[in-house]
Amino acid sequence: MKKKLIPVLLAIVLIVVIAAIAFGGSLIDRFSYSKERADLNSYYGLEAQDDIAIVLQDEIVEEKAKLIDGVCYFDLPTVEKYFTDRFYVNTQEQVLLYTTATDVIRINIGDESNVIYISGVGNSIDYRAALYEGDTLYIAADYVKRYANLEYTLYDAPLHMQVYTSWGLVTQAELTKKTAIRYQGGVKSNILEDVEAGDTVTILEEMENWTKVKSQDAYIGYVENKYLSDKTAVQQTPVTDAMEITYNSLSKEGTVNMAFHQVFAEAANSELSSLLGASKAVNVVAPVWFRLNDNAGGFASIASASYVQQAHNAGVDVWAVITDVDSKSVYDVDIDFEALLSSSQNRANLIANLMQQADTYGLDGINIDFEKVRDGAGSHFVQFLRELSIETHKRGIVLSVDNYVPTExxxxxxxxxxxxxxxxxxxxxxxxxxxxxxxxGPNASITYVENGIAKTKESVPAEKIINAVPFYTRVWESTGEGPKASTLTMAQQAAWVSNSGTEPVWLDEYCQNYVEYQKDGNTIQCWLEDTDSIRVKLQVMKAQGIAGVAEWKLGIEDRAVWDVIEKYVNGTLE
Structure with missing residues (x-):
């Protein structure tokens, strides 16, 4: 019987041993460190041979740089998104411009002579600053560095670069033993990079057993906590060698009170004295003197030297307005701002013509009222303002620009x-x-005014903002074909309200007096612009701390409104 049991026992022991070996092997396999290496091209998202992965601060971003003839380049959208949005590109003229407070700096795109032109004077550099590959414009990283504070280090195998645009306090640690930075936290995760004892890593995120780190050559992954020691806070050294762009803006002392004066003929210039005499506390008058009449930088002028002299005698500055509003109705010209402002020659013509008028008539300022600029002309419009500001500031002339309440x-x-x-x-x-x-609806409800100022303050310093108020409103008549509007000036309102036979009602929602009545089966509505509504707008402007008020326009107001405007200007409005 015993002899029969021995083989059985041996078999059982053998099974147990095999199971133990298998289980032990499973445990070893489970807890042993993987030696598999990550595909670094996939890790960085690299596809083309000349692609460069960008590690911006402590993050691998989606965008890629390019290595072209040994030089690192960013495409324009990447430059605008991460570094600076102040470059101007004209694809038709094949130029890249950067404008400072005093100079226009030009690159001829693709020019292999490696010359940049600063206000027309050539200067050599060691690389092509900008070039096209297909339809994509690339700008050399070293050229971007001239105008944006950034530093970068380029690594190969695979191509990737560490880029910094801001610098602060970081935590670094030293590795106590040779180990690996892994793609994820866990011993089975693939290896990104081997690191040695004594190497320094930057700590990005600490967890229970693993820590997310960045190596000295910009690999971001995980190491075990047990291999980290000597954690130290380190202040990064900022790079601040980019060209400093400083604009010394001109400003009036005290609160601005800017009255627009719509002038259609030279004879109307003679009205200034009576208009100023009926107003109070006006310190800037803005006559609409210049109207665009072609797409090459020309405009019609009805400027008057005697007008300027009268204004100056009254202690009032003259900021002449150039507009596109009447170009079609007066001159039968459709102003194409893309054609006008995308041409460097046209911009130069327009600026030269404006400065000639400013010099001839002794203007104190220029006001730009271009209300029909379409999306496609936006960058050209802004470049025009940059170039114009150089010339106005040379002369000590104030440059102001009219804008809609901000919307998308x-x-x-x-x-x-x-x-x-x-x-x-x-x-x-x-x-x-x-x-x-x-x-x-209302011409200017209080919410509309508040939002307009608040949204503008998101982009523009408060001390540069002037809010314009209307000396007019609209009468709405609801018909079967929809509401029809007619303009009602502030000066006409009292008689109109009296004739309506209706008593105005104050609406807190709009901070305006409101009239509604029936006529011939139609509903007549009007949200009045009067001393009461203007007072509330001025109170908002005072609370927002902006530069001042403008009015559209002289000659159509109720004279009583100047009393409340005067209090705002003098700082006594409650």
Missing amino acids: YTAHYNRKEQGLVVDYVVVMGYDEYYAGCGEA
Whole structure:
């Protein structure tokens, strides 16, 4: 019997041993460190041989740089997204411009002579600053560094670069033993890079057993906590060798009170004395003197030396307005801003013509009122302002620009850049509901005014913002074909209200007096612009701490409104 049991016992022992070996092997396999290496091209998302992965600060970004003839290049969208949005590209003229407060710096794209032109004077550099590959414009990283504070280090095998645009306090640690940085936290994760004892890594995120780190050559992965020691806070050294762009903006002392004066004929210039005599506390008058009449930089002028002299005698500055609003109705010309402003010659013509008028008539400022700039012309419009500001500031002339209340549809006016290069940004805080909009409503409700100022302040310093208020409103008549609007000036309102036989009602929602009545089966509505509504707008402007007020326009106001405007200007408005 015993002899029969021995083989059985041996078999059982053998099974147990085999199972133990298998289990032990499984445990060893489970807890042993993987030696598999990650595909670094996939890790960095590299596809083309000349692609360079970008590690921006402590993150691998989606965009790629390019290595062309041994030089590192960024495409234009990457430059604008991460480094600076102040380059101007003209694909038709094949130029790349960067504009400072005093100079226009030009690169002829693809030019192999490696010359940059600063206000027309050539300077040699060691690389092509900009070039096209297909339809993609690339700008050399070293050229971007001239105008944006950044530093980069380029690594190969595979191509990747560490880029910094900001510098702060980071935590670093030293490795106590040779180990590996792995793609994820875990011994089975693939290896990104082998690191040696004594190497330094930057700590990005600490977890229970693993820590996310960045190596000295910009691999981001995980190491076990047990291999990290001597954690130290280190202040990074900032790179600040980019060209400093400083605009010394011109400003009036005290609160600006800018009255627009719409002038259609030279004879109307003679009205200035009576208009100023009926007003109070006006310190800037903005006559609409220049109207664009071609797409090459020309305009018609009805400027008057005697007008300027009268204004100066009254202690009032003259900021002459150039506009596109009447070009079609007066001159039968469709102004194409893309054609006008995309041409460097046309921009130069327009600027030279404006400066000739400023010099001839002794103007104190120029006001730009281009209201029909479309999205495709936005970058050209902004470049025009940059170039114009160089010339106005040479002469000590104030440059102001009229803007709509900000919406996504007018983002191409680039208020942020305007806030840098021009002296004042004028918010046209009216036409909330306008003829043809398809709906009746107020011309300038208090919410509309508040939002217009607040949104503009997101891009423009408060001390550069002027908010324009309307001396007019609209009467709405609801018909079967939809609401029809007619303009009602502030001076006409009292008689109109009296004739309506209706008592105005104050609406807190709009901070305006409101009239509604029935006529011939139609509903008549009007949100009045009067001393009461203007007072509340001025209170908002005072609270927002902006530069001042503008009015559209002289000659159509109720004279009583000047009393409340005067208090705002003098700082006594409550």
